[in-house]
Amino acid sequence: MNCSSIQLNDLPNENLVLIFKNLNNINLLYSIIGVNKRFNEIAHDSMFTNCLTLFGYLTNGYIYPLPKLMLDRFCLQILPEIHHKINWLDLEPLTMKRILLSANYPNLTGLGIVNIEKQTALNLLMDETLVHVFKNQISSLVIETINQYDKSADLDTRLFTCIFDIFTNLKYLNFDPDFICHQQISFVISPPTMFSSTLLELDVKPKLPNLQCFSLYCLSEIHFYDEVISMLHRMSNLEELSLYLSVNCNDRFIDGNDLKQNIINYMLRLNLFHFDFRLKAKQGYCHIYSYPFTARSYENIANNFSGGLFTCVSKVTLFDEYPFEHEFFIRIAQSFPFMKFLTITNRKPQNDKQYRKLKNNNQDLLIINYPHLKYIHFKDTHDDYVEQFLLDTKTILPYDVNIYVDYKTLKRVTHNIRRNATQINCYKATYQCFDRIIRFPKYFKDYFHDIKLHIL
Structure with a gap:
């Protein structure tokens, strides 16, 4: 009986694609780009280049930069070769600047920044050499911060102001300062849903006509509900809105009529509204939420x-x-x-x-x-x-x-x-x-x- 060995290159393209789809995109690109012309053509397919997560992560949520040899090859060869096919990049702060400066990304519309301190995020966003090329392109932005106990009350305000000033075409913003310690993130399937537990102040003065999706999660009790309403009035073209708030409201009662008069009536394009309000008034407590419950x-x-x-x-x-x-x-x-x-x-x-x-x-x-x-x-x-x-x-x-x-x-x-x-x-x-x-x-x-x- 004759035995024959079948090598990867012997398989038809359809079989190769089925195999490659089950691999991590970063490891795949690192392994097959430059091997031969056929593998290069497959690697350049949008299913492998559209969304790239350029960091490593473990199942327990630990995030780490790409190894130096891998990072060098991506920045010097792979990213310049596929730069026009990339729509979304997920990055961590230690390698973010080098990756963004390694190529032009004419079709980049989404950016995820993870495992970053808020002050570092502010510094990176204010770096003109880093984001000015993409500021009119980015329509979706995800920022996931690491746990820290910053005592600066205005840092969140400065960071939000910087985001809205820079990204003029922003339609989707997902911001996460210091979510509960047990929460783990994964970019294996899709970008995560994120929460805000320490937001002290949010001041958005300009109108945001391009913003279509907005979520605000605050686990701490807030006393500035009127300011939140004022901020939402500047987002008149929202199509999706999620509010998860704990509100001290001694001077008002928030119910369905209040939400309709102060939020829904101002958003004629609103198609989806998820909310979860925990209300405290003097010695009384109330809980109202939309169903199905999504928190x-x-x-x-x-x-x-x-x-x-x-x-x-x-x-x-x-x-x-x-x-x-x-x-x-x-x-x-x-x-x-x-x-x-x-x-x-x-x-x-x-x-x-x-x-x-x-x-x-x-x-x-x-x-x-x-x-x-x-x-x-x-x-x-x-x-x-x-x-x-x-x-x-x-x-x-x-x-x-x-x-x-x-x-x-x-x-x-x-x-x-x-x-x-x-x-x-x-x-x-x-x-x-x-x-x-x-x-x-x-x-x-x-x-x-x-x-x-x-x-x-």
């Missing part, structure tokens, strides 16, 4: 939560001054099927548990499954809620879930790390310990999947 977090859910289906939400916080019963957690699990982060704050013991003890009622409860849960934080929480999640007769936890709970509480609930009824769920979990523990019991390591100590 990734749902904060401060109490017992009056009516349920629903929130497939976009991955982060949930629960808070109430009245106890959460087992049926409440059933409603939470059904409403948030893709929940990954859960924080519980409740000091009150469960009434239903006490009632069952008094009546000696051992009727089986419906066991609740949380298939996607990755982090549970018991914050200022009664022991009953720790038991609610650790008892295998009440809850099924997934493997590799991380549990944040006070060590003394954990010892009480697990009967000094010896309780059989909590061992199954604990063995699936990593215990994240922030207490100063001199010594764990010798059997502790066999009770949990893993233990992580954090000495504060």
Whole structure:
């Protein structure tokens, strides 16, 4: 029997394209451009050159520059060769300037800048040699900043002002100062949705007639809602608008009529409006949102939560001054099927548990499954809620879930790390310990999947 070896160059173009489509575009271009004329023609196809992510990234969100040899070849050979085919570039700050100056990009309309400090972003945008060539071309801009605690109250304002002054044809802006630490970004499928948690002031004075899509996320409570409305009035041609705000509004009541009169009536081209408002007025709280709910977090859910289906939400916080019963957690699990982060704050013991003890009622409860849960934080929480999640007769936890709970509480609930009824769920979990523990019991390591100590 004769054996024959088939080399890559022996395959027809259709097969090569199918293979190459499953590879990372950057690695593909680095590997096949310059090999031969046939490979060059395939590599120049728009499916491989249209959108380029010129940095490395790991699954945990860590971002790093391209290796020097790879960067040199891209800047000296590959980018000058395919420059006219590039529509979108995703860059990181250490190599951004060299990449942008290595070629002309006549068809570049989208730019993503990731892993950058806000001051560095401002400096780069103000560099005339860097962006003046593209300022009339860029219609889509994504900026993803790294976590930092800048005390300058006007830095965000200066950065936004710079963006709007430079990019005169801007239609889509997505800006992310310091999103929650657990959020990871990925450019494997599409540019990410980003959030603003620390925005202090946003002053947009000129009109923005070309802006078609605008999103504003602010997790901190704001007192300048009227300024937000004034800013939106300068964006009269918006087609898509997303507002996710926590508003202190003692002097007004925001409802559907208010949104219609102050926002919708000013935007005749508006086709899509997503909103999530958490309103605080004196001692009262109110929550209004559009449906389907598109935000990734749902904060401060109490017992009056009516349920629903929130497939976009991955982060949930629960808070109430009245106890959460087992049926409440059933409603939470059904409403948030893709929940990954859960924080519980409740000091009150469960009434239903006490009632069952008094009546000696051992009727089986419906066991609740949380298939996607990755982090549970018991914050200022009664022991009953720790038991609610650790008892295998009440809850099924997934493997590799991380549990944040006070060590003394954990010892009480697990009967000094010896309780059989909590061992199954604990063995699936990593215990994240922030207490100063001199010594764990010798059997502790066999009770949990893993233990992580954090000495504060």
